[in-house]
Amino acid sequence: xxxxxxxxxxxxxxxxxxxxxxxxxxxxxxxxxxxxxxxxxxxxxxxxxxxxxxxxxxxxxxxxxxxxxxxxxxxxxxxxxxxxxxxxxxxxxxxxxxxxxxxxxxxxxxxxxxxxxxxxxxxxxxxxxxxxxxxxxxxxxxxxxxxxxxxxxxxxxxxxxxxxxxxxxxxxxxxxxxxxxxxxxxxxxxxxxxxxxxxxxxxxxxxxxxxxxxxxxxxxxxxxxxxxxxxxxxxxxxxxxxxxxxxxxxxxxxxxxxxxxxxxxxxxxxxxxxxxxxxxxxxxxxxxxxxxxxxxxxxxxxxxxxxxxxxxxxxxxxxxxxxxxxxxxxx
Amino acid sequence: xxxxxxxxxxxxxxxxxxxxxxxxxxxxxxxxxxxxxxxxxxxxxxxxxxxxxxxxxxxxxxxxxxxxxxxxxxxxxxxxxxxxxxxxxxxxxxxxxxxxxxxxxxxxxxxxxxxxxxxxxxxxxxxxxxxxxxxxxxxxxxxxxxxxxxxxxxxxxxxxxxxxxx
Numbered sequence: 001x002x003x004x005x006x007x008x009x010x011x012x013x014x015x016x017x018x019x020x021x022x023x024x025x026x027x028x029x030x031x032x033x034x035x036x037x038x039x040x041x042x043x044x045x046x047x048x049x050x051x052x053x054x055x056x057x058x059x060x061x062x063x064x065x066x067x068x069x070x071x072x073x074x075x076x077x078x079x080x081x082x083x084x085x086x087x088x089x090x091x092x093x094x095x096x097x098x099x100x101x102x103x104x105x106x107x108x109x110x111x112x113x114x115x116x117x118x119x120x121x122x123x124x125x126x127x128x129x130x131x132x133x134x135x136x137x138x139x140x141x142x143x144x145x146x147x148x149x150x151x152x153x154x155x156x157x158x159x160x161x162x163x164x165x166x167x168x169x170x171x172x173x174x175x176x177x178x179x180x181x182x183x184x185x186x187x188x189x190x191x192x193x194x195x196x197x198x199x200x201x202x203x204x205x206x207x208x209x210x211x212x213x214x215x216x217x218x219x220x221x222x223x224x225x226x227x228x229x230x231x232x233x234x235x236x237x238x239x240x241x242x243x244x245x246x247x248x249x250x251x252x253x254x255x256x257x258x259x260x261x262x263x264x265x266x267x268x269x270x271x272x273x274x275x276x277x278x279x280x281x282x283x284x285x286x287x288x289x290x291x292x293x294x295x296x297x298x299x300x301x302x303x304x305x306x307x308x309x310x311x312x313x314x315x316x317x318x319x320x321x322x323x324x325x326x327x328x329x330x331x
Numbered sequence: 332x333x334x335x336x337x338x339x340x341x342x343x344x345x346x347x348x349x350x351x352x353x354x355x356x357x358x359x360x361x362x363x364x365x366x367x368x369x370x371x372x373x374x375x376x377x378x379x380x381x382x383x384x385x386x387x388x389x390x391x392x393x394x395x396x397x398x399x400x401x402x403x404x405x406x407x408x409x410x411x412x413x414x415x416x417x418x419x420x421x422x423x424x425x426x427x428x429x430x431x432x433x434x435x436x437x438x439x440x441x442x443x444x445x446x447x448x449x450x451x452x453x454x455x456x457x458x459x460x461x462x463x464x465x466x467x468x469x470x471x472x473x474x475x476x477x478x479x480x481x482x483x484x485x486x487x488x489x490x491x492x493x494x495x496x497x
Contacts, residue, residue: 171494246489250450251419251459255491257448258417258461262491269495279419279493286494 005085009076010092011043017314042076090118119146125220143324151316152309165299171267176291214243339376353396412465422488442466442475
């Protein structure tokens with residue numbers, strides 16, 4: 001049995017999902033020789049630290065009741081710097097302008113020789129090369145499946161499962177909010193503004209939806225895919241981006257009459273990274289509805305491989321984080 | 332372009348090979364060859380129907396080579412546009428001179444707008460249109476769509492193009 005001491009930095013929907021999943025899967029993890037011990041949890045204001053292992057159930061219920069994780073006021077970054085542990089689970093909110101506290105946390109973790117598993121897109125979309133180089137220097141693992149496609153295995157599919165294949169190009173739908181709005185506009189023949197309002201009411205879209213609907217979220221994910229799967233050295237500014245705000249219900253009907261759906265498609269092809277609404281034949285595997293995400297890679301040996309799944313959600317994203325943790329420590 | 336051709340061969344050995352040679356010499360891609368050995372023309376010759384793809388400037392050379400070899404070329408039918416594409420446009424399509432947008436594609440000589448469906452919900456609201464474009468080849472269809480995208484940038488229109496289908 002290998003004991004892995006971990007911190008969870010960031011305790012929003014994803015961080016809580018990770019705590020829940022670690023609780024639920026504790027027996028399974030032990031059965032494959034991994035003894036996960038969460039020694040610290042921090043949100044943006046408070047923290048809890050226990051070198052013998054934090055009681056995850058009580059922190060989860062405490063967070064629900066009081067909105068805080070504990071009584072300590074030490075920051076996540078300080079925990080990473082000062083408390084001895086092996087794995088930092090970085091789930092702070094993403095910042096696409098500067099990389100935010102997530103970037104600081106990741107670099108601090110590598111400085112101390114700790115491994116990082118993260119769902120935080122910002123730092124990797126902005127400074128992929130710097131982050132990976134820092135991890136390499138310290139011999140740390142850095143895994144980030146949860147940054148792209150939520151529950152869908154994207155990076156691990158292309159890099160591990162399809163190992164030996166050369167990935168020629170890839171395309172997909174990486175934003176459930178946009179997919180929901182476009183699907184509903186088509187169903188109801190309703191304008192964009194109305195279906196955005198519905199999505200906001202259901203909690204599918206944020207109050208400020210620009211990050212999703214302008215294609216910024218999809219673009220950030222594509223940068224990570226381009227760098228990790230295609231070995232590019234791209235950053236957010238290399239992506240040509242168009243969002244869905246100009247799509248009209250009439251355009252959706254005209255497309256439908258010709259046998260197409262309109263979807264916000266992200267693609268990496270021939271060294272180009274592109275986000276734009278595209279016509280997708282209704283019978284094509286990429287034509288999935290609702291909040292679903294879908295991802296298709298063209299490979300030299302296996303041909304096209306397409307998977308679809310939930311692109312967001314607390315437990316779904318935690319599932320990707322768990323798979324990264326297991327792949328680091330199972331051997 | 333795709334060419335469909337009716338030939339008449341003499342009923343002596345080696346004629347079919349002679350008929351196919353010019354097509355292959357000019358790097359044509361044969362799609363089908365139907366050799367009607369049982370049907371004789373009134374002149375006692377054997378009708379052959381060929382379909383092949385070829386760069387348009389080579390067609391005349393092929394016809395002269397065939398005639399030089401004593402093969403009669405009875406009819407030639409060219410189908411210029413092989414590729415069909417569809418795009419959606421959104422924006423002030425009519426007020427930004429729709430005729431000019433279409434003319435610029437038609438004037439390329441390799442592509443044409445063959446169908447247009449327009450929806451104009453209300454004055455001052457953006458219109459939507461579906462445009463069908465025919466082009467001489469896949470490459471030229473992409474070139475026509477790229478041209479449309481550059482026109483659209485000037486006119487602040489959004490072009491929604493199809494995904495690549497493998």
